[in-house]
Amino acid sequence: MTHGSTTRPEGALAGLSDRPAKHAVVIGGGLAGVTAALTLADAGVRVTLLEGRPRLGGLAFSFRRGDLTVDNGQHVYLRCCTAYRWFLDRIEGSALAPVQERLDVPVVDLGKPAGRRLGRIRRDALPVPLHLGRSLATYPHLSLADRAGAGRAALALKGLDLADPALDDQDFGSWLAAHGQSARAVEALWDLVGVATLNAVAGDSSLKLAAMVFKTGLLSDPGAADIGWAHVPLGELHDRLARKALDSAGVRTEVRTRVTSVRHHENGGWSVQVPGETLDADAVVLAVPQREAHALLPDGALDDPGRLLQIGTAPILNVHVIYDRKVLNAPFLTALGSPLQWVFDRTDASGLRDGQYLAVSQSAAQDEIDAPVAELRTRYLPELERLLPRARGAEVKDFFVTRERTATFAPAPGVGRLRPGARTKAPGLYLAGAWTATGWPATMESAVRSGVGAAGAALGALGRSRHVLPDFFEEAA
Structure with missing residues (x-):
């Protein structure tokens, strides 16, 4: 592992129990967990971050496919996402995920008898x-x-x-x-x-x-709706730069480390069990999906923990197409009258040298999330040809699909009463995640806000100053 983050050697988390003073364990290395860990560390708390996967970033990550670096799905944010923008600043990644100068969304209607027609949603000054x-x-x-x-x-x-x-x-x-x-x-x-x-x-x-x-x-x-997105692979931000920031803050990061239980002691402390090792902590932040949180919560932590299981999930399907030539001149566009939703150019970010790589992001994809790749290819390649005339003569060099079956919580009516706050009834135990009660839907913004909220609650209980909390925190509180 790089930047001092380590893969836990079998049966040992060497030295973690020997350090003095207040200790917080953050369980989960997505945006919520990374944010909570950074905020706690910035306030002088000793922090251990545990992540079951071999990487950080949660559901906003990258992977290698041949010579390319591919995001699991396209993620964007808006200028009004002050928490995520703070996070980018904190990990020194803002320049790698800029916001467009002014909102401008090209919208192509493919449903008219007259054929393809372009419109735009954009703002004036x-x-x-x-x-x-x-x-x-x-x-x-x-x-x-x-x-x-x-x-x-x-x-x-x-x-x-x-x-x-x-x-x-x-x-x-x-x-x-x-x-x-x-x-x-x-x-x-x-x-x-x-x-x-x-x-x-x-x-x-x-x-x-x-x-x-x-x-x-x-x-x-x-300018609130001006759109920003990563011009590099998401892993560069949410994994590499996040690890670098964590290491600089003194956080001990352990990947491939799955927590099996969280227990509260009579003396007020906590024990976090991982295979072959027990970590003692003064505070614990559970920054994992709601079902995983439900499985780890000790008895009495919530009045009705079953509510977590009532928070539904919604899938996102991502279709990836690599052409032998450039077929899209804009950074992205959207479609009406077609199964296509948003189409992004990811050529430069992926490292592709010849041709063009398009990522098609399909939200609310309940009807397609389990469809075979061959079926999706038959459905989407003709639609891309309708949307992009230059694609009609282009060769498809690669076609693949990534699926996030539980990408977000479902924003159904009534979900608000199911989303818990950061504090639990167990002193020293806090919840974080985009699914918690941030007031936002399941976005990167919500994840970061939840991490700061959980850290802020923990700092008060640990007797540490909350002066490190960013300006937006009072808005989210």
Whole structure:
């Protein structure tokens, strides 16, 4: 392992029990766990980070395929994602995942009898909501009536109170219908954004989460929805640079180390069991998926731990295609009237020298997540040819699929009451993960916020100053 992070030798975590002072164990090396570990270490706590996989990064990672470095799926963030941007700064990776200068999303409609038609969702340098006025007024994929209706719905959405718990029990699709949104408006505007951020169509999404996405991303600040994405493999950020930052902060990182139990002592301390070794800790952060957290929680840690198992999951399918030539001139585009959703150019990031590598990100992919590769190839290659005329004469050098069957928690109505906060009823035990009660959907932003929240709660209990907590923490608290 590099940068001082180690793979645990069989039967030993040498020296971990010999160091003095407060000790926190963070279980899980995704964004939530890495963030919690960094925040605790920055406050002077001795930290051990345990990860069962051979790498950090959770579900936002890279792997090798031949000569290429491939992301398991395309991940983006928005300028309003202040926590993830803080994380990038903390690991010195901001320059590797820049935000576009101004929101600009090309949208191609393949469903019209006249054929392929290009439209754009982009902003002007005007205050909210005028920043999107011209784009909406000229958006060719909606009728004049739908454009006017979308503007009225956006203003109604802006007026919703996110603190109202009743919003969580309603579904976004019904709210849109009640506010005059046609099926076409939902497809060409609301789901275009919502499916990518919520991993669910409007009818399957909590109104509270959907309202949070649109109010924060499109209706809070003119530049809030500007899109950022990694121009390098995700592993460069979430694994290599994250390990480097952890090592510099003094965190002991152990990969290939799966925790088998977490136990609370009568003296208030904790024992974390891994194969062949027991770690003693003053605080433990469980930064693992909800089902894994449920399995590790000691009795009495939550009033109703069964609620964790009621939080559903939603899949994301990623289709990867390598052509022998360039077929897409834009960094990304989206499609209507087609199974295709978002298509990204990952050529430079992957290290491909000849041709072009496209990654197709398919959210809310319940109907396709288990489809055979041959079936997906038959379905998606013709659609890419419809979307990208230059692909019609190009040779497909490689076609493969990555599947995340439990990519996110399902943002269904009522999910808000199931998501726990950082604190448990067991003193010294905290929860982190995008699925916890951050107020955000299952995004990288939510994961980072949860990690900072769990660390902040732990610092108070450990008697350490919380001055290291970033500015956005009070917003999330």
